[in-house]
């Protein structure tokens with residue numbers, strides 16, 4: 001049977017369950033290599049799911065995720081760690097400590113950049129702003145105008161990280177507040193159309209000389225109705241290399257790939273929820289500064305990463 005990219009990636013994801021050996025990872029001398037690690041909808045899941053017979057029992061856990069991230073960093077100098085929102089809400093850690101535990105845990109893991117999900121507003125703009133001193137990473141949202149809110153000092157439309165000579169532009173997209181966030185909880189934060197904003201932001205990041213453009217999205221993977229989603233952004237906005245999604249808690253066996261006639265293909269990936277999986281996208285930049293190839297995996301976060 002011919003090994004298509006899709007089956008290869010699926011096999012890659014399975015092969016990765018037992019070790020950190022990833023097939024296809026060797027790179028050429030003239031390539032620069034970057035590892036992008038990502039999560040979404042971690043929802044205050046600091047501890048693994050309890051052994052209560054539930055579907056996710058024994059899975060996840062922030063300490064295990066930290067170990068896995070550490071092992072990958074020990075092998076690869078160029079790593080970015082990203083999150084696509086809904087960090088807050090889901091366990092008593094949030095009810096008791098209002099986000100401090102989540103932000104401090106992510107800071108200790110060395111997160112670089114995150115975007116905002118609807119649940120990150122569950123204690124209002126003031127509640128979120130009060131926790132930001134605990135977040136030692138950048139927050140990006142290009143379509144939430146925060147200029148009239150206390151988030152203004154910390155939330156930027158986009159950021160650029162230069163890692164191993166690779167210039168990475170990272171921007172965020174947030175979901176419409178209607179029916180998700182009460183007006184009083186997002187006071188001063190204004191939602192704008194993600195498609196128009198994404199087009200503008202991509203142009204800005206291209207002008208800034210980025211080799212790679214990454215969108216951290218909390219729009220959701222795909223909908224049956226006309227709500228804007230990661231798939232819509234991938235189709236309608238050329239120039240984005242990678243959309244790392246959230247909100248719909250979608251466990252993807254393999255990423256989706258959307259080709260564009262005059263631009264590089266857009267890859268869409270999402271790793272479910274609750275920190276049960278860690279996403280890993282390896283990108284390889286050629287000597288001309290363009291993306292030559294990539295590999296994507298979903299790495300399970302489970303008891304094999306317990307430190308004895």
Ligand SMILES: [Zn+2]
Pocket residue numbers: 086117118119218246247248
């Ligand atoms: Zn959400």
